[in-house]
Amino acid sequence: ILNALPLFGDTVIQNAANSAVGQAVIQIAAAKGIQTINVVRDRPDFTTLIDRLKAMGASHVIKEETLRRPELKELFKSCPRPKLALNGVGGKSATELLRHVQVGGSIVTYGGMAKQPITVPVSALIFKNIKVQGFWVTQWKRNHSQDEGALRSMLDELCSLICQGKLTAPACSEVGLQDFGTALDKAMQPFTSAKQVLVM
Ligand SMILES: NC(=O)c1ccc[n+]([C@@H]2O[C@H](COP(=O)([O-])OP(=O)(O)OC[C@H]3O[C@@H](n4cnc5c(N)ncnc54)[C@H](OP(=O)(O)O)[C@@H]3O)[C@@H](O)[C@H]2O)c1
Structure with missing residues (x-):
């Protein structure tokens, strides 16, 4: 997904940023010069988690509640609005993510940890033309089964990041x-x- 959409200097926003997928996104994005806004649920050790995710390359780490607060506008003075939102949660969290996506951007859902459907505001579709898509790696592999090069080049790229110490488990x-x-x-x-x- 990160290869298909954003470019150097763009921003990606994601929820469940501390998940295994989220940690990979942080590291791959950092290696590509893509800024990340990482949304996590509040917890007792929030500052420790911020430090951990920032050490991996996270640009910003915020709580779910902050998505609804005016301080996010301050953040967008120094970083572009995201072209891409990655949603592993669903429900309200996904709706709040997509409110911050720039005009013409996309929200890609790969997981549904909250087990809640996503509400898409009509204005996001009409006035911002936000694309709402899904991603399933198994289907991606099936779609590319005849195109060994695509899978190979993705794995090569990931292995190269691992060898450079830029992508860890x-x-x-x-x-x-x-x-x-x-x-x-x-x-x-x-x-x-x-x-x-x-x-x-
Ligand atoms: N589409 C695909 O191809 C693909 C591939 C791999 C994985 N996935 C999916 O991606 C998701 C994440 O997988 P993972 O292995 O990265 O997970 P993981 O490492 O086990 O992490 C789970 C994440 O979900 C959060 N979470 C759990 N319950 C939640 C809730 N009710 N509301 C909000 N957040 C909640 C956790 O946050 P806390 O720390 O706050 O608990 C944590 O960030 C799963 O749904 C998995 O099925 C999809």
């Missing part, structure tokens, strides 16, 4: 397979910002 906690119950419990908790990896 999300934070993980390793758990022995016998303790899978503990891992499942932790995976169900909010605000963990880490994957549970079962070690066999």
Whole structure:
């Protein structure tokens, strides 16, 4: 998605920015010179999370509530309005994201963690011509099954970023397979910002 839409100097806004996908987006965007506005849910250790995401290359980290506050206008004095919104949550969070997308921009939904449908304001469609799209990597691979070059070049690009130390795996906690119950419990908790990896 990041290859298809924004260019150097553009901005991407995303929710669930601390998710595994969100962390990859931050790093890939930073490597491409794309600014990111990263939206996360409020939590007790919010400042620690800001530091972590900024160390990965996040340009801005804000809480969901800030999307509705006037201080966001201040932010847009120093960074362009996003051409692309990446939505992994749905519901109100997605609606708030798309309010900030620039005229002619896109919102791409890849996940629905809140399990809520997205409301698209009519004005966003009529006056801003915002494109509302979805993305599923499995379908992308199917669509490109005859075009080995596309998959190959994407993987080459990602491997090159990994080799340069610009793209790392999300934070993980390793758990022995016998303790899978503990891992499942932790995976169900909010605000963990880490994957549970079962070690066999
Ligand atoms: N379309 C595709 O091709 C594709 C590919 C990969 C993944 N996905 C989807 O992408 C999403 C993220 O996957 P992941 O592996 O990156 O997830 P992950 O690392 O497990 O992170 C989950 C994220 O969702 C947030 N979250 C959980 N419940 C929420 C709620 N009720 N409201 C708002 N945020 C909530 C968490 O925030 P907190 O820290 O605040 O709890 C966290 O940021 C999933 O829906 C997954 O199915 C789609």
